[in-house]
Amino acid sequence: MADDDVAEGLGSGPEGGPGRRFEGRVALVTGASRGIGLAIARRIVAEGGSVAVTGRDPDTLAEAVAGLGADRALGVAGKADDAGHRAEAVARTVEHFGRLDHLVNNAGINPAYGPLSGLDVGAARKILEVNVIAALEWTRDAVAAAAEGTAGTAAGLRSVVNMASLAGTTSAANIGFYGVSKAALINLTVQLADELAPATRVNALAPAVVRTRLARALYEGREEEAARAYPLRRLGVPDDVAGPAAFLLSDDAAWVTGQTILVDGGASVRAAW
Template structure:
């Protein structure tokens, strides 16, 4: 993005407060960084306090705060929303970024306990965070929710079948919530392909050039690519967009790959 276009979007989040889950690094941190760069304040969550402290230091202590905990823990959800309201006074944007994938391989061999945990974190926690944000006056009105899905939720993907199943459920949840929460709250999703993060490392480490060659745009995604897409959907630039899933995949699905 050129200097002129960057200047034109500065300030889209002036006076707004965002909560981004799973944001001590990777995509979540890139989302939080973009919101702060555009004038917003942000609360980041994650399991490890050390990582969150580093994120807040990068984002700026006057514009960022952090609350540590597990994304699917109701007490953590309640405490986080309360802390955001106490420190910043409002909540306008929710980004459900937390996702896990403790199961890899054929579904016929998958541990059902691990699959239940995937649903708890990737789907039910997103619903719980959304419900609590709305109850706290999300946008009051004019709020926005953005869920981080995956292209694996759009078509089958070898090895990550239940992760994809959970993301397909998240995409449908996005549509359902968009219908139920309109017109006060918009709900959209972003579906990335492989992004260069620690979470996705098993999908490209040691063979990045080979994997990147399968993408029409010739490279893997960067966290900032997703941060930019989320910022669009969360901003007033997308004020007439709800219930949509924006695919950000370097053209991968165009080539039939995933």
């Protein structure tokens, strides 16, 4: 389970320095004031790129931009499912950097915890709006804006990465409708990959439990016990997801589209996680 809001710290992710795969490229990462989104933005900047990042809290977002470097990062605060915010973020990205090459649909929510029998229908609708419909809208807006660019510099949107979840591939106790939304996002990835080819590649990542604020209810107070469910014997940290995201965004994945990669510490090789 993963999304925008938080890391308890990046932790000890993969070793080795980054290359320069994003030199001269621009990415828009939603829900990137903390956690997985911020880790992805950091990876892109470390590999020579520039980023526009979004988040709900202006102060937290400003801290993220300062950490990324004001010369390489732009922050646009707002809610992922707000049409006005989406339009502003995409337009400001292209205006500021002159192009838009990559999109990461990382923003997501899960305001409901418990069995589906007690699920509030209003919460279910909100989950779908943010986790699925907003991802579609961000993608459509980014494709249109990237095609226009400014001063003829844009080459069009090259790639999209959607942040799904292992919960979208199997039954997940107490976060069932979150899993339903992520299953829909996985299928949306397939549909968009077909429709937007060959100009734009669209892939997804499906993390298991990553140490973020959104996932805290799944491990807080029992992290050692939770980690035993994983063959790699630890929960994920945001950097564990940032590396695969960078791969899928980059030209290293030039012949990969419509795929969902599990980033799960081996959880999916077992019958339960």
